Amino acid sequence: MRIILFVFFVACLAQSSLSQNIIEDIFSKSLEVVSDKGRKELYKGQIIKKKRTGMGLLKMKDGALYIGDFSKGEMTGYGMLLVPEGNSVSNCDNCAVYVGNWQDGEKTGSGVCYAKNGDVLYSGKFKDDRPINAYGSTDDSPLRYFSLFENSDGNMFLGEVNDGNFNGFGVIVFNDGDLWFGNFRNGLKQGVGLYLMYDGEWETLNFKDDSYDVISSSANYRDVEHSRSLANKQSFGFIMDNFAAAATATAGAVNSARAIRQSDGNSSGLAASDNSGSSGNSKNGSKQGNKKASNCGSSWSIDSNTYSNYETQLIKMRTYPEKYDNYTADYASIQSKMRQIRTKWEVRGCSITKSQYE
Incomplete structure (x- = not known):
C-alpha cells in the first residue's frame, strides 16, 4: 500500500462546482472492480459473512453514490450520499449531497444537506429519513461548505470544508482508482477510515495527525x-x-442389559458356566x-x-x-x-x- 500522507494546499486551489456528473467522472475508475453486484447495484468494500458490513462504496440503481458505513447489507452508521445531477436527496429539496448518520438506509440522527454549489441548506436532526426542524434552518458557520479539489497529480478530494481546511467527512480519489475515505480535522486525516484499493483489497487505518496504525x-x-x-x-x-x-x-x-436379563431367566446355566472357567483367568479378564x-x-x-x-x-x-x-x-x-x-x-x-x- 502506498503511504497516503496526502496533503492538499487549499489556498492554491479553486473551489469546483458540483454541477458536473461527479459520480461518473470521478468514481468510474474505482468502480471498474467491485466486491459485490446485485439488483443493478455495484458495491466495493468490506464484506463479512456475505453481507456488506463495515465501510464501503455503493452505486445504486438510480445512479446515486453512497460512501460510508454499512451493517448487514444496509447503510447504517455515518456516510455521504451523492445524487446524480438533476436529482435531490429524498425529502430534502435541492440537496445534492447529504453527510451524516444513517440507520437501515434512512437518514437518522445528525446530518447536513448541501446544495449543488456546496452551500449548507440544512444542518440538524433527522428522523424517519426527514429533517426534524424547519428545512433551511442551520446554525453552521458560514465558512462551512462542500467542495471538490484536484491537485497537480490528478488526485481528487471531495468532502466537507470549514474555515479554509478539510474538516469533516471526505474522500480522496487517486488517479489509479484507489480511494481513501474518513474524517479530516484541520486538513489532516483523523480517526478511523478505509483505504480501498483498485483491486478491491482494503486496509482499515486509524489516523492521528496524519500518521496512522493499521487496524x-x-x-x-x-x-x-x-x-x-x-x-x-x-x-x-x-x-x-x-x-x-x-x-x-x-x-x-444395551448388550449388558440383555445378558443380565438372559441370566436372570437361567441362573443355573450361569452358575454352570462360571464353574467351567479355565485356570481362573476369567477373574482377571477385566485387567487384560x-x-x-x-x-x-x-x-x-x-x-x-x-x-x-x-x-x-x-x-x-x-x-x-x-x-x-x-x-x-x-x-x-x-x-x-x-x-x-x-x-x-x-x-x-x-x-x-x-x-x-x-
Missing part, C-alpha cells in the same frame, strides 16, 4: 476466516467422535486390555469431557493467539493437564483417545 486488512480477515472455518470443521469432527463414542457406550450398555467406556464409571466420563474441553480451548488459542497474553505458557499448561488425565486412565485400563493438540 485490519482484507488479507488478515481472510486468514482469520480460514482459521475459523478450520476450527469449526475440527470441532465438528470432535463432536462426531463423541457421538460415536456415546453410541458405542450405549450399545455396550482396555475396558469399554461403559465399564469405566462416571469419573471417567467427567475426565473425558474435561479432556475434550481442554482440547477445544487449545483450538481457540491456536486460532486467535492474539487474544492470549501468556499464550505459550498457558498452552503448555493445558497440554500438561490433558496428559495427566489421559495417563491416569490408561493405568486404570480405561483409555482416552490422545488429541493431536496434546
